[in-house]
Amino acid sequence: MYLMKKGRGFVAFLLVLVMVCGVLSACTSEEAENNQQPSQSNNNEKVDEIYFLNFKPEIADVYNKIAADYEAETGIKVKVVTAASGTYEQTLKSEIAKSEPPTIFQINGPIGYQTWKEYCLDLKDTKLYSFLSDPNLAITSNGGVYGIPYVVEGYGIIYNNAIMEKYFALSNRATDFKSMDEINNFEKLKALVEDMQAHKDELGIEGVFASTSLAPGEAWRWETHLANIPFYYEFKDKQNYDNPILAGLASNEIAFKYSENYKKIFDLYINNSCTEKAMLGTKTVNDSMAEFALGKVAMVQNGNWAWAQIKGVEGNVVDEKDIKFLPIYIDVEEEESQGLCIGTENYLAINSKVSEAKQKASIEFIEWLFSSEKGKDYVVNELGFIAPFNTFEEDEKPKDPLAREVLNWMEKDGVSSVPWGFAVFPSQNFKNTFADALLEYVQGNKSWDEVTKTVIESWKVEKAKGE
Amino acid sequence: MHNRHMSRYFFVFVFPTLLAFLLSFVIPFILGIVLSFTDFTSIIDAKWVGISNYIEAFSNKDFINALRFTVKIAIVTVITVNFFAMCLALLLTRKIRGTNVFRAIFFMPNLIGGIVLGYIWQLIINGVLYKFGVTLTYKPEYGFWGLVILMNWQMIGYMMVIYIAAIQSIPNTLIEAAKIDGASPFQILTRIKLPVIMPSITICLFLTMANSFKNFDSNLALTAGAPSRKTAMLALDIYNTFYNTLNGEGVGQAKAVVFFIIVAVIAFLQLKLTRRKEVDNV
Numbered sequence: 001m002y003l004m005k006k007g008r009g010f011v012a013f014l015l016v017l018v019m020v021c022g023v024l025s026a027c028t029s030e031e032a033e034n035n036q037q038p039s040q041s042n043n044n045e046k047v048d049e050i051y052f053l054n055f056k057p058e059i060a061d062v063y064n065k066i067a068a069d070y071e072a073e074t075g076i077k078v079k080v081v082t083a084a085s086g087t088y089e090q091t092l093k094s095e096i097a098k099s100e101p102p103t104i105f106q107i108n109g110p111i112g113y114q115t116w117k118e119y120c121l122d123l124k125d126t127k128l129y130s131f132l133s134d135p136n137l138a139i140t141s142n143g144g145v146y147g148i149p150y151v152v153e154g155y156g157i158i159y160n161n162a163i164m165e166k167y168f169a170l171s172n173r174a175t176d177f178k179s180m181d182e183i184n185n186f187e188k189l190k191a192l193v194e195d196m197q198a199h200k201d202e203l204g205i206e207g208v209f210a211s212t213s214l215a216p217g218e219a220w221r222w223e224t225h226l227a228n229i230p231f232y233y234e235f236k237d238k239q240n241y242d243n244p245i246l247a248g249l250a251s252n253e254i255a256f257k258y259s260e261n262y263k264k265i266f267d268l269y270i271n272n273s274c275t276e277k278a279m280l281g282t283k284t285v286n287d288s289m290a291e292f293a294l295g296k297v298a299m300v301q302n303g304n305w306a307w308a309q310i311k312g313v314e315g316n317v318v319d320e321k322d323i324k325f326l327p328i329y330i331d332v333e334e335e336e337s338q339g340l341c342i343g344t345e346n347y348l349a350i351n352s353k354v355s356e357a358k359q360k361a362s363i364e365f366i367e368w369l370f371s372s373e374k375g376k377d378y379v380v381n382e383l384g385f386i387a388p389f390n391t392f393e394e395d396e397k398p399k400d401p402l403a404r405e406v407l408n409w410m411e412k413d414g415v416s417s418v419p420w421g422f423a424v425f426p427s428q429n430f431k432n433t434f435a436d437a438l439l440e441y442v443q444g445n446k447s448w449d450e451v452t453k454t455v456i457e458s459w460k461v462e463k464a465k466g467e
Numbered sequence: 468m469h470n471r472h473m474s475r476y477f478f479v480f481v482f483p484t485l486l487a488f489l490l491s492f493v494i495p496f497i498l499g500i501v502l503s504f505t506d507f508t509s510i511i512d513a514k515w516v517g518i519s520n521y522i523e524a525f526s527n528k529d530f531i532n533a534l535r536f537t538v539k540i541a542i543v544t545v546i547t548v549n550f551f552a553m554c555l556a557l558l559l560t561r562k563i564r565g566t567n568v569f570r571a572i573f574f575m576p577n578l579i580g581g582i583v584l585g586y587i588w589q590l591i592i593n594g595v596l597y598k599f600g601v602t603l604t605y606k607p608e609y610g611f612w613g614l615v616i617l618m619n620w621q622m623i624g625y626m627m628v629i630y631i632a633a634i635q636s637i638p639n640t641l642i643e644a645a646k647i648d649g650a651s652p653f654q655i656l657t658r659i660k661l662p663v664i665m666p667s668i669t670i671c672l673f674l675t676m677a678n679s680f681k682n683f684d685s686n687l688a689l690t691a692g693a694p695s696r697k698t699a700m701l702a703l704d705i706y707n708t709f710y711n712t713l714n715g716e717g718v719g720q721a722k723a724v725v726f727f728i729i730v731a732v733i734a735f736l737q738l739k740l741t742r743r744k745e746v747d748n749v
Contacts, residue, residue: 089710089711090710093508093509093710094509096509097509097510097511111713114713115508115713116508118508118512216690216691216692216693217691276600278600278601278602278605279597279600279602281602281603281604281605281693282593282602282603426713427711427712427713428710428711428712429707429711429712429713429715432707432711433695436693436694436695436696437695439604439693439694439695440694440695443601443602443604443605443694445605445606445694462712462713465712465713465714465715
């Protein structure tokens with residue numbers, strides 16, 4: 001009896017082993033099958049579904065409408081899945097390993113390309129690449145083209161001109177600026193802001209700047225957008241590179257040379273705000289935008305995408321004609337010629353591991369979106385993109401006030417935009433560490449020197465991990 | 468004949484559950500251990516690298532901090548949860564009115580998910596701290612105690628229910644015999660009640676220990692590790708390594724395997740210790 005019991009246990013164990021081996025070998029054979037498919041498939045394969053993993057939650061609904069229209073026109077179903085804010089990388093990671101992975105996905109720039117290069121198709125010979133008004137904007141590597149930017153965006157200090165006019169009309173103010181056009185460097189900005197803060201009650205506001213949101217996951221305006229500017233200048237100072245972005249990509253270490261300048265503008269934000277410094281760890285971006293929309297503050301740092309958010313706040317008092325951009329000055333030499341920060345973190349890539357027919361269908365969908373009448377109508381009027389493609393006529397440029405301001409500043413004489421360099425930041429971890437250090441700084445637990453040291457250290461460590 | 472009958476239906480009944488167990492636990496588990504020795508982006512493109520992931524995991528300051536923090540939380544939580552649960556259980560097994568209502572009320576927090584709990588408690592604690600001009604992320608100690616309060620609130624009801632069931636199953640004869648022998652209530656508690664319900668204490672200690680070690684969602688919702696990862700527990704640190712670090716997938720997997728070993732060893736030790744104290748014969 002005892003032997004029989006022992007034998008049964010052994011048989012059960014063998015069966016388990018067999019099952020495990022069976023499943024594991026099934027996994028690998030599926031992979032082999034997938035690798036064979038592209039060479040076997042011909043253009044007769046009926047593609048009925050392509051899959052786009054969307055990055056921008058603000059416009060997810062619009063994509064559903066676009067998908068419906070495209071299916072009505074061509075019969076191809078476009079599955080659009082939107083990753084929740086801040087979760088794109090992890091969503092893409094799990095979706096791409098499935099048997100029906102996304103055929104169109106996004107990468108955020110050269111660093112994102114490093115992570116996903118095994119999955120990016122070469123788009124050099126596509127019509128889509130030829131649509132780009134500036135081919136240099138695309139992500140390239142060894143002659144191949146792997147990422148196409150589909151939207152150009154800009155950020156700076158958004159201000160409510162109605163409140164500024166009220167300030168200029170005050171009789172007891174300490175400055176004598178007549179209009180915002182005179183504010184073209186940090187000195188003047190600081191004088192203006194500090195005097196406005198002193199007169200905030202008369203102006204009917206609670207502070208000049210909206211809250212510097214530092215709640216977890218809400219600090220991207222500081223660790224990414226604001227950080228872009230001092231790093232841009234540091235990389236520009238390096239002599240042997242074609243452009244600052246390449247210099248940044250090649251930097252395994254940084255000196256954070258313009259750290260004091262970052263501190264100047266950051267201090268201006270937190271010392272002239274409607275919220276006390278110690279409370280900033282609970283503020284979110286939504287809070288800041290709401291404060292601006294409700295007229296509680298005169299200025300907020302954000303980008304042209306924020307217009308939809310401001311307009312959507314219940315009780316919004318900011319008028320289309322009053323909302324304008326100011327460059328973010330950080331007190332460097334010749335900053336009078338510095339414009340807004342313009343660029344993109346949104347590049348489309350096509351999955352190189354799906355069948356040829358699916359790749360073709362995916363590329364055709366994107367080409368339709370940016371060149372057909374219906375597609376362009378969506379892009380301009382509902383998605384609100386400033387698309388960097390030569391397929392858009394003059395009268396097809398966007399209508400929303402902040403997008404117009406971006407174009408304004410892009411075309412201004414004597415002013416050059418700061419390109420988006422934060423795509424070369426080592427990793428999300430680096431940005432998180434930067435944000436953590438800023439939080440401790442505003443709470444009074446870290447000195448600025450310690451923040452600088454933390455940032456330098458984190459860049460070095462995170463860059464090394466990418467090797 | 469009985470055996471033959473049984474063995475024919477053996478597979479029919481066991482197979483579905485066995486399959487589910489294999490697919491959702493055993494296979495991912497083995498896959499995880501194998502992947503911890505590789506560098507990978509997604510499951511299908513792994514490259515073998517040996518133990519370099521483990522070396523990197525242990526030389527990572529955040530990991531060691533998270534380990535220390537989690538151990539501290541686990542120790543404090545195990546003691547406080549079980550103490551309060553036992554007190555409540557003893558209180559609610561007396562002959563007073565309304566014990567059922569109270570039992571239900573104390574159990575309810577356990578039904579709320581960790582993310583919601585973390586978010587609500589963060590609002591409450593920040594609301595209180597607002598009067599003092601600080602926030603929850605001002606010092607790691609605030610996050611520590613916030614987490615302890617939250618986990619107590621969530622787990623006390625559950626453990627209390629287990630203890631109540633155990634206390635109710637103590638045969639009355641024992642208590643009466645002790646009373647006749649002149650034992651004081653305190654002696655009855657420590658010499659009779661506790662030893663008899665030791666199996667439940669074993670279970671509750673194990674559950675609290677495992678739950679506090681594994682805690683992720685309330686940690687994420689309460690502080691998300693702020694300030695500067697000092698209040699990040701092990702699970703959150705593994706999550707950050709896996710998703711937010713370049714090439715961090717292998718290291719994250721290695722950390723997860725280490726995590727499993729630590730929890731398994733502690734649970735095993737604790738089980739052994741309390742098993743010895745259990746009174747078999749009643």
